[in-house]
Amino acid sequence: MNLWNFEELHETPSQTGGPYVHIGLLPKQANIDVFEHNFGNSLITNETQGQRIRLEGRVFDGLDIPVRDVLIEIWQADANGVFPSRADTRVGKVDANFLGWGRTGADFDSGLWHFETIKPGQVPGRKGSMQAPHIALAIFARGINIGLNTRVYFDDEVDANAKDPVLNSIEWIQRRQTLIARRDERDGQAVYRFDIRVQGPNETVFFDI
Template identity: 70%
Template sequence: MNQWNFQELHETASQTGGPYVHIGLLPQQAGVDVFEHNFNNMLVNDQTAGQRIRLEGQVTDGLGLPVRDVMLEIWQADAQGVYPSQADFQDKQADPAFRGWGRAGADFKTGLWSFDTIKPGSVPGRKGSIQAPHINLIIFARGINLGLNTRVYFEDEAEANAKDLILNSIEWEPRRQTLMAKREQRGDDVVYRFDICIQGEHETVFFDI
């Protein structure tokens, strides 16, 4: 019988998501063309049902400076509140023209990131509850050992937000506001602004997932 000497096993050194995260995961943004099909920030096409929106913002550090080498991913339900995944057991058909997942890098000069998507519908929650429309978002960047998970809610969904169990588990109202995307109308385009603060007085709420 083999005997393991666990004293010889040492903890693996931790690593952060960078500084070369774009070369491996968003090579086109780094000027490297290696993938036949590149991941991007476009979740919709001309056949996608629902209200077309743009989600955009900046990630800032504790000093309020934009983080310009950050990468973000989002995962969301379609306009009917159905995730395009076998893990969604609702008796509804997911929109075949909606991808539900996207990846974007911040602009190297401005730190601005964006996704072209649709406003999601409400999805079932725990104990028969209904979750307010939201988008799941995760952040990767150098200096971050584990991805930072958060949620994007919509300020113009006040009634649904008031009933959301996860959102209302955050006791302090100013902290809840860090998860609210602000609606803007730019001509015919609907834009939701969602700025993320990694640390400091106005730190965004992150979830331990």
């Protein structure tokens, strides 16, 4: 006997990610200490292979105002281009001292967020292509019903970027520039700036995944 009448089932109402997203996902930033191991914005240790970088930026709304309660997650390959996941079945050996995933919130005053990580290596794409070094990034905040997903590429990887299949799938070249982080140097460390705009004429390219 079938107890389910699917014609009577309705879609569950959606909610935005805020305004209490930090309490559930980054409680320490909200001055609530409940987890034995807190998620953090550093993906590296002293033994991690590769070039250490700082990735930072702010998220702007449609009025060009910084969003100060946004939560950011990143996912990336290690310096050898291997993801720290069983789903990556390549022969290449993953760096055991690299996390590959991080989570942080924007500073409540300035709206600035940042990660301490390494520049990833290239990873295979479809049909034998190679993808340029990049970092996958997801955004959660009030007013956003589902997470916004985008990518971070690097402005000093010009040749690799020119061949990247995902960047080349974006028709307008000017729109591709919204995915490029700009390199600077601060106290001897490479710092890449990546500002995100959720609306407006310079809106960042987001992906359906």
